[in-house]
Amino acid sequence: MNSISQRETAKPNMGNHRQETLEEYFQNWLTRVRAGRLGSLPLLAGLLIIAIIFGIREPMFFGPRNFVNLLLQMAGITTIAIGVVFVLLIAEIDLSVGYVSGVGSVVMVLLLREEASNWSWPLAMGAALLTTTMIGLFQGYLITKFGIPSFVVTLAGLLAWSGIVLIMTTQYSNIGTISMQDDVILGIANSYLTPT
Template sequence: MSDMTKARQAGPIEAGGGKQQTLGEYVNAWWSRIKGGDLGSLPIIIGLILIIGIFGYLAFDKNFFSARNYVNLLLQVSGITAIATGVVFVLLIGEIDLSIAFVGAVGSVTMTLLLTQGEEGLNWPWYAAVGAAMLVTTLIGLLHGAIITRAGVPSFVVTLAGLLAWSGVVLILTTQYSKAGTIVIQDPVVKGVANAFLPKIWGWIVYAVVIIGFAATEFYQRASKARQNLSIKPMGISLFQIIGLAVIAGAAVWYANTDRGVPVSIMISLVFLFFWLFIANRTRFGRYVYAVGGNPEAARRAGINVNMIRIACFMISSFMASVGGIILASRLGSVSTNTGGGNLLLNSIAAAVVGGTSLFGGTGRVTSALLGALVIASVENGMGLMGWNSGVKFVVNGMVLLAAVLVDAYSRRSRASSGIA
């Protein structure tokens, strides 16, 4: 009742008349969303500042802020970002995929085996081997999705079974080829994925293209909204966003260039990230992913093939797992019986959740994969510099994930009570 009377007072619905909102209106709307629990990227940005602050202090004399360590961090971020990007889609539909680390490993092992050279080797060219690895993992995602939707079994159980089974497949494949279980990647292109850097001038060219592209899209959208007489966000905010991105990305490129340059692997992850961001925000498929996560029944009645969307999300998650798997394998220069093990799975899922994608489905952004991966990789990196033992590392990782889940649950609850979700 009370919110209805408030709405009445707010007057009739307005087309906006192509007018800009004032800065005050925009900030007010933003603040009331935050108060209502729709935190957006705010917690992750605070978290990132906090973590960089803590390790910057603790590990300052261990060169946490050095350009060399910063480029190492970018290398660490690449693989996790790629895998977490796929995880975001699965989380958006309210499901989970526990198999990603080992599915990614199946991908990288497949690629490595196809690349083996010499008389006994298969001698595939790098693009065919990479393509085959991506195809195989995508089909694994199709299999998971098909079982989950056909049999109506929770994704948690199916992908847990996948975790075990695919880790077995990795063992079988690696030990069959070499007794020691370690296979070295010989192809220079694949090795270059995580060991090559953009020439400095190219770093700046890519930077310029991205900033100009972002600004052009922003102004194009403003113009098309103005043409349709819809309300537009304040010019100041648009400029702030463009300049903010230009400054942050510019600093990122500049600092990387003072060392070895921008790693190719982070560029690969970013290309995939922007591609999936585009799919999620600007296409029908993306809209349907959010709808299925928000209310599957509404999606079904709207004529959306809910099961197909679900299967597609598992395919995306497996596909991106192979992208991440290949980047990580390239970084090590080999695959082994350990590939896909350790805390890769937890780190990837944590990255998506820490970045602000809800475990409850329907809310989150593809960019949360990058932000979350930055947090997770910074923590790993800082703890590595500090030389903490693995026990402490596990505890800290657990705490970071728990904090993220608590923020998610808290913001969800306050969204519910203020009626935003």
């Protein structure tokens, strides 16, 4: 028998693979749970218990206004979390993502101040995105070129970028709030689409 026919016979027959039914999936899942492989079940159970407790204590908790409020409050964090998912999928971690986005926000606001050189909102937003991209490239370069663990690089980045945000905000304001009057950016930050 030659090597080609050996490879052909070694291939599994993919045509006979049967798709698992929903009932079989749940039976297999129940078997795994009984064997002690709980996976994310404790997290889901804890979340459900918390939701039930809050729902009992506050009748408006399951109301539509609360869900709209939660969606509005989590929009920014969820957007950042979507990017972090890709980092986690390659078994790395980014601890500095919050302050990197903070640096981008402060750069944009500083460029949109009335005292600044009258940047338009697309240019200021582009400058903020360019700044955060360069920070990500710098940290990624340290991780890939020198083999420094991403935990160490991004932890150091978290400390450094939080300091830079503090310096940038206190340089232009005594109270840490920088005033900016761009209608488009204020609309993006404060408005939401109504159902009508």
